[in-house]
Amino acid sequence: MKSLKIAIIALCAAVALPSLAADKNDFNPIQTGVNSLNIAPDARGASMGDLGAATDPDANSQYWNPSKYAFAWSTAGVSLSYTPWLRKLVNDIFLANLAGYWKIGSSDNQAVSASLRYFSLGEVTTQGTTGSEIQSLNPYEMSFDIGYSRKLSEKYSMGVVFRYIYSDLGFSDSYAGDQNTGASAFAADISGYYTTYPMVGRSECQWSWGWNISNVGTKVSYNNGENPAFLPTNLRLGTTFKFPLADYHNLAVSLDLNKLLVPARPREADFDMNTTEGQQEYIDKLEDWENMSPITGIFKSFSDAPGGAKEELREINFSLGAEYSYNDQFFLRAGYYYENEFKGNRKYFAMGAGFSLNVVRLDASYMLATAQTSPLDQTLRFTLTFDMDGLKDLLGKR
DSSP states (O other): OHHHHHHHHHHHHHHHGGGTTSOTTTOOOOOOSOGGGGSOOOHHHHHTTSOOSSSOOOTTHHHHOGGGGGGOSSSEEEEEEEEEOSTTTOSSOEEEEEEEEEEESSSSOEEEEEEEEEEEOOOEEEEOTTSOEEEEEOOEEEEEEEEEEEESSSSEEEEEEEEEEEEEOOOEETTTTEEOOOEEEEEEEEEEEEEEOOEETTEEOEEEEEEEEEEEEOOEEETTTTEEEOOOOEEEEEEEEEEEEETTEEEEEEEEEEEEOSOOOOOGGGSOTTSHHHHHHHHHHHHHHHHOOHHHHHHHTTTOOTTTHHHHHHTEEEEEEEEEEETTTEEEEEEEEEOOTTTTOOEEEEEEEEEEOSSEEEEEEEEEESSTTOTTTTOEEEEEEEEHHHHHHHHHTO
């Protein structure tokens, strides 16, 4: 149990630590299991403030909006991303992500995709009462998913993804007789993407809209089923407007809105705990929350905030970002991410760059938190993407 608590605390640190300045009476973040699913895996989306619902499709669209794959220009692509996480606190927590897609059929209107992500919490050492080492373990979380996307018209596509999730934060302690097992869950995503090319003056621009409802699925049950937790079911809405600045020079401006479709956990502060009736009401509400089905929780998430509509609006996070490209070979990006101080208080600027050749593209991003004490400050991400069409053409020339 000791290592289980340590791992969960470390995993939640990315959300909780930046929020210590918030009033504890109003601080009420949404609590979920497998929080690593909320970490943006790729450098491109991260460098624009963690967005990607309506940006141009790339190999990492599986996370942001898998329906974009149907509009991908290349026949196939594969990417590998690496993120050292909470590097200001420890040096052995990281996220690795492998993603790719392949266009199928002769009509160029459908694609299959997949991704594998692995989040390591580093090494955790448990100690006995005398301080002697008992056990060294490496808790982790991982997921694997496959998806399918298809154009329903020349301008609109939809996609679905099926995901298996495994969270191993526990351990088996033969001394205490404490047998903890990993938690598994199944989830699905559904998404849509619309893109059109309006004329603004004499210039042809691109205007895109996207949405993605992700991680709709079963609960994860930690500690042999005694502590069930909701998956981080999320609604993402976004738009991107791309316009030419000059020949070979383009600028895209994007906005994403996010809301967790998870009911808020009841708090003692919202009940009169000085009375028996208030204590019992809190216990009943907490039991209802623990036993609530994920689907019921999705609908409940729009109307369960103790503060009413004002607090519901606090649960909406936004990302605003821009991407400059030269000849689709050199990229500069910047963005900003905002989360209400009472719901996690993650606020940070992001920047990044990318360089693309016919076969490979390298992207990097850097995060600057608004609070210097934030463990997310100075987070780096790296992504290496391979274009299969470019590789095919290169091999064909030899």
